[in-house]
Amino acid sequence: MALLNTPVPHPGEIWVVVRFLASQSGPVTYDMLQTFLEPHSRESKKLTTVHYALTTLRSLGLAEEGSDGQGWALTGDYAALPWDDYAAFQRALRSAVLGLRGRQPAETADDLRRALVWILTRDPFSESFNWAMVDSRHQRDAPDGELVFVNDTRWSPFTTWATSLGLGAPAPHIAQRYIPDCTRAVQQVLEEQLPPDTPADALDVLRLLREHLPVLPGGAISQSLGYGLADDRTAGAALSFALMRGEYEKWLILSSDSDAKQPIKVQDPEQSAMRLCSSIARKEAAHV
Structure with missing residues (x-):
């Protein structure tokens, strides 16, 4: 079933199921999930939110039902997920949806x-x-x-x-x-991929973000759907917004070297022309 069609549950409902599975020491039967998470539906013959959440997780390669009838268990990037780590849940869900780390997009x-x-x-x-x-x-x-x-x-x-x-x-x-505020995804990617307080070439950072967030303009998925960029040094409005928000919130430093050979172009509504940026550094921040 397509993720934007009803009755697919919203991610918040899926998180409840994932959190319960992650808190258990082994596979969990469907009946047990239903008893703890939807006790009111036990007598109903209708398919429930738990059912659709498990079906969605299986379609994304994040949960599987054992063939021996022992129950459901988290798989893939969720196999070792801490039960209280929403950020890890978020990262793995994004990876599954976008088909990252060598996966085929679901x-x-x-x-x-x-x-x-x-x-x-x-x-x-x-x-x-x-x-x-x-x-x-x-x-x-x-x-x-x-x-x-x-x-x-x-x-x-x-x-x-x-x-x-x-x-x-x-x-x-x-x-x-x-x-289209992609700040949280940008922050999480840079937290994983860039060492703190070490300036990196801005164009390399731009390419890194498009690799890990391929739905951004210039990314592989965006290009495959016909949304190309005339100049790969242009960050685009949505990514510019995230970078400038990072600078405003002081977890990014955007710098410009006057003799830089290939600065990127960042959209700044307070300037009449594109802002040039030659290096980007991530400041140490709380885990997101």
Whole structure:
């Protein structure tokens, strides 16, 4: 089932199931999961949230039911997941959805990846979205001419999935709006890949982020869907927003060397021209 179609549970509901499984010393039967997490549904013949959460996790390669009937267990990046580590849950979920670390992208996440690619081409400095705004007027830039969201039932699930993946967030300035704020995902990737207090070439960092977040403009998934970049040194609006937010929150330092040979171009709404950045350094920060 596609992740943006009902009745697929939202990531918050999946986290409840994952957390319970991670807290156990071995496989857990479906009946036990249902008893502890949905006791009110025990007498119902309808499929429950637990059922759909397990089905979703299996489709992403993150849980499996034993063939011997011993129950469900976490697999893949969730196999050794601490029961209280939401950030690790978030990282592994994003890796599974985007098909990182040598995996094939899960077919059930095709619609989610396509929606992420589209919204990450938008400008969080000047645009915010609700369903009324996500219509054909805002999707005419789709390379294949098709709508990213075929109906309004997919918009709400999309916002919860994008938030859980660290690739979107509610607008801080307008109620009931959503922006392509990928700051959390960018912060987590740089925390894992860049040593603290060590300046790195900005173009190398840009390529690193596109490798680990391939739905960003210039990334492999984005390009495969027809969203190319004329210049790979241009960060793009969504990534510029994340980098500048990191600088504002003081966990990133963006520097410009006057004689740098290949600085990247970062969008800055307070400047009339693109801001040039030649090196990026990560400051030591709390685990995210």
